[in-house]
Amino acid sequence: MNKLQAMEVFVQVVDAGGFTRAAESMQLPKATVSTLVQGLEQALEVKLLHRTTRHVSVTADGAAYYERCLRILSDVREAEESLSRNRANPSGRLRVDVSSGIANDILLPALSDFFVRYPDIRLDLGIGDRPVDLIEEGVDCAIRGGNLPDSALIARRVGVLHFVTCATPGYLNQHGRPTHPNDLSSHRCINYFSTKTGKIYDWDFIRGDEVINIAAPACLAVNDSTAYLTAGMQGLGLMQMSSFMVDQMVAAGKLEIVLPDWTSTPLPINVVYPQNRHLSAKVRVFVEWVADLFLTHPFLQLQRP
Known part of the structure; x- marks a missing residue:
């Protein structure tokens, strides 16, 4: 009954x-x-x-x-x-954590559209490359690049990070242009290290069946993607950077891509949220909005043209 x-x-x-x-x-x-x-x-x-x-x-x-x-x-x-009203007009505080590069280059320029669609949502945007504990810190969802070791999170893949190796024309004029990944041993490089572990990330290069991983000699290491780009723009060394963050600088001639025949391993971008937390209407509409936003971006979309 x-x-x-x-x-x-x-x-x-x-x-x-x-x-x-x-x-x-x-x-x-x-x-x-x-x-x-x-x-x-x-x-x-x-x-x-x-x-x-x-x-x-x-x-x-x-x-x-x-x-x-x-x-x-x-x-x-x-x-x-x-519930019906909330689905149609989701409201309330939404806490989202995102890396500085994606926040400054992708989300913030597009947020006016999000607020036009959902004027009753108050967005608290935590910006930085430090991985947060979503449950402990009360974060509703996070946008993360890279593979996810945390099985306690539900992930929706919304995009892919592609990387290029580049430097300023001034740096290349002074130090020369590498023609092979092994040439990096005689160059100044800018490294990136994990905020969580302090580990320096290797540089990887792929060309056909060739795969090379290099512990690049660094004059500087940082743990924030925006700071990483700023250091590279100052001519401090070569950098291996997300395509979406350097595209405009390359088009304007402020940066030049080197080793164009070599690619790096692309990394997935996921929106993640705790599996034991009800997926509220405000989280759902934000995830859908981000997925649509990334789908139209030429350097983040899952399937590149």
């Missing part, structure tokens, strides 16, 4: 004053209405209605139960209506 349906039928029988009228108003067979009320009485082990051939009346227990049913059904309708 569907107890909620049985409660709705019972209330309708009381309001209509009989089974026939209740069945007509609910567009159910009279036998179904009678069976549901009888099943409710059997489950409760009380008599809810006095029945005669001409009249139906409520017992004392039935009257008390009727009042309870009204409140329960009202709460259910209110919850459904609230």
Whole structure:
């Protein structure tokens, strides 16, 4: 027995004053209405209605139960209506964590569109390359680049990071242009290290079947993608940088790509959130918006043209 349906039928029988009228108003067979009320009485082990051939009346227990049913059904309708409104017009505080590069180059320039669509959401954007503990720090979701070791998170892949090796024209004029990854041993490089572990990331190069991993000789190491780009733009050395962050500088002649025949391993971009946390309407619409945003970006989309 569907107890909620049985409660709705019972209330309708009381309001209509009989089974026939209740069945007509609910567009159910009279036998179904009678069976549901009888099943409710059997489950409760009380008599809810006095029945005669001409009249139906409520017992004392039935009257008390009727009042309870009204409140329960009202709460259910209110919850459904609230959820429906939230889906159409999600609202409230949304805490999102994202790397500085994606925040400054991708999200912030596009957020006006997000707020036009969802004006009742207040976005708290944590910006930085430090990996946060979503549950401990109360973060609803995060946008992360790279492979995810944390199995406690649900991930939706929304894009891919592609990398190029580049430097300023001034640096290349002074130090020369590498023609092979092994040439980096005689160059100044800018390294990136993990905020969490302090580990310096190797540079990797792929050309056909050749794969080379290099611990690049560094004059500087940083742990923030925006600072990494700033250091490279100052001519401090070669850098291996996300394509989306350097595209405009390359087009303007402020940076030059080196070793163009060599690529680096692309890294996935995921929106992640805790698996034990209800995916609210505000998180859902943000994830969908980010996925659409990345889908149209030439350097982040999952399938590049």
